Amino acid sequence: MDTLLLIKALILGIVEGLTEFLPISSTGHLILAGDLLNFNDERGKLFEIVIQSGAILAVVWEYREKLLSVSRRVFSDADAQRFVLNVAIAFVPLAALGLLFGKAIKAHLFNPLTVAATFILGAFVILWAEKREHRIRVESVDDMNWLDALKLGIAQAFALIPGTSRSGATIIGGMLFGLSRKAATEFSFFLAIPTLIIASLYQLYKERALLSADDLGMWGVGFVAAFVSAFLCVRWLLRYISSHDFTVFAWYRIAFGIVVLATWQFGVVEWTAH
16 A cells, blocks of 8 residues: 555545534535645545445444434434434435435535635634523433424535535534534534435445455555544534633634635645535
8 A cells, every 4th residue: 555645545534524514615625625635536426425424424433322222212212303303304405405405505505605605704703603602401411302403404504505614513503492502512413423424325325336455554544543533523512612702713714715715826736626
């Protein structure tokens, strides 16, 4: 296996793991990193799908006790049933809108100006959300009802717009709808499990012709890197939000939006190819 290719896989796996669950858009970062590493062809796009699974597994592992408890009680306990139902309800808006408008969004909105604009606009939404009075109505994900779940699902659907950030839309949406910072963040983790698993399986099926046993080593390195970095990131984020807000991510998004514009304007990254 080419050593340089493994190094690229390692870097991209770390980028995926560090950005998937933060409100800063993993897609935008992977596009930038993939172009700078010259790993942005069809093989590279398939690789991004594979390493996403590593990030998902990190959340499953972090919350394994909760998930195992729910799975054992789902047929007999009302709280477990409500949790599963809430995740299912929240998943529907993005799935439905993605099937209806996914191709049109990729064709018309996936361009550098849209990505940069949503990065910066999302930053101002975060700044506004953090400045307004935060009235907490739901302290824990276990206190959510089906309407809370539907609202967060609608918020997550905004992530169909390139550069928005799935986790960012869900977390900030949750806070605006009265969830505590911790509840909104944790629900975004739980909602990521079916969302990313189904999206990954669908994309793998579409790109199945590109699957090759020769790439197993590269996939393995990227998968492990994504798992480890996502696991550390999730744990860090949970500690961080206990005493901090999301303002720093807003300023980062503004800076990254400027980077998108600069790399596009000077031809450093072929954003339009994506």
